Amino acid sequence: MITKEAAFVSSTSVAAELFVVAGVARAMSISVKNAKAIANRAGVKARGFSPITDFIDEMSIETMKLVNLINKDSIELSRLAINELRIRDAVEKFRKVSETASDAKYVSSLIEPIKKLKKIQYEEQVKLHSYARKLKDLMDDISKKMSVASVIVSNSRIEAVNAEEYRSNLESIANDIESACATIRERVNSSEQRLDSAIQQWKGNAQDESD
Amino acid sequence: MKATNIYDQRHQWVVFGRDPDKPDGIIDTNQYLVCVDDRALLLDPGGIEIFSSMLSAVLHHVSVDQITDLFASHQDPDIISSLGLWDQALPNARLHAPWIWEGFIRHFGLSNIKYEPIPDEGGEIHLGSIKLNLVPAHYLHSSGNFHVYDPVAKILMSGDVGAALEPPGADMYVDDFDEHINKMKMFHQRWMPSNRAKNDWVKRVRQLDVEILAPQHGRLFKGENVGRFLDWFEALEVGAAIA
Helix, strand or coil, X not given: CCCCCCHHHHHHHHHHHHHHHHHHHHHHHHHHHHHHHHHHHHHHHHCCXXXXXXXXXXXXXXXXXXXXXXXXXXXHHHHHHHHHHHHHHHHHHHHHHHHHCCCCCCHHHHHHHHHHHHHHHXXXXXXXXXXXXXXXXXXXXXXXXXXXXXXXXXHHHHHHHCCHHXXXXXXXXXXXXXXXXXXXXXXXXXXXXXXXXXXXXXXXXXXXXXX | CEEEEEEECCCEXXXXXXXXXXXXXXXXXXXXXXXXXXXXXXXXXXXXXXXXXXXXXXXXXXXXXXXXXXXXXXXCHHHHCCHHHHHHHCCCCEEEEEHHHHHHHHHHCCCCCEEEEECCCCEEEEECCEXXXXXXXXXXXXXXXXXXXXXXXXXXXXXXXXXXXXXCCCCCECCXXXXXXXXXXXXXXXXXXXXXXXXXXXXXXXXXXXXXEECCCCCEEECHHHHHHHHHHHHCCCCCCCC
């Protein structure tokens, strides 16, 4: 459970969380290549293992690509979040000045800048939500891939049983891959929670602005 | 925030300071506004923490669209860290600041306001019907530093030169110069790093006709106290307040 943190911190943290995912996916790809080498040595005894390793290898490579995409988008999301924060801060300060200086001769000259800023703020919020949605979709893709990978790894255990003297090696690799899948799912889940928390804050801010 | 008219003829100078709403632990600053015809210039508009008080005070004198120019004597946060907020309020203004600090000052946030870099030798700000001179004050204390001289009002906005550390609510003008020395001696000895730069500045300022010397902290010097200050500053050994 992510405790309440500023939305721009949450959105920035997504990139850091997923940087770890890229490393785990890379390690997973190496484990799979090891499994493939063992399966080749095992020959007919591990016949069923090869297509499984091919599949997981492909999946880990796709996961790394997705993480790269997410990285770029999460950096842009973070930039947008900070920009939105600055604009919101300016709007709040201008509003406060409108109240405290209500007797000032030129206070009405703030109306136009506030109006313009609120328009920019709205546009930034739309962009924020659009990026956040895109990121969530990409993260969902990774989660789905990891669920499938977990099922495939279970199947690989059945194949490992037939591999006789190679069994323990293959089972150990299956454990590594399973653990990598779990780590990735955990990190993605944590990133999703952070993103949800940020989205809730942005929604709350937008609601406050419209009140 | 207290606003005091220090010149009120065909154009006006207003000093803002002694802010009672200022958060504790923040050095008190003087901000200046020059109004000419339908235009206005803010000199060293201050830090982010005093932005709201400052804008509230300014709106009693000019509208936001009249503020066409900002000036930053140097890069310090108490001078210009509010830039990102002014940038949202004044989309068509210009910021006059030392060329050497452009890449640094932009870190405070600058998307709309145009940065007008001041060359080392100084220059002018044309504000409606008047011209203000940008007087080099490098190493006093910043390595790229300018002061603003108004030859009509005979006011020299002198940035950190003449600054004093005072308790809240101090008067706007120096009344007893000798007593005031204690409040500014350490500041100048510690913050000003170069005797050569100091003497060069004193020599240049002696050629100007200055009625009011207006620093960014503490009290302003008026009339004879301007000359007293120049004599005192010239004789002071600076860059020396290290234990």
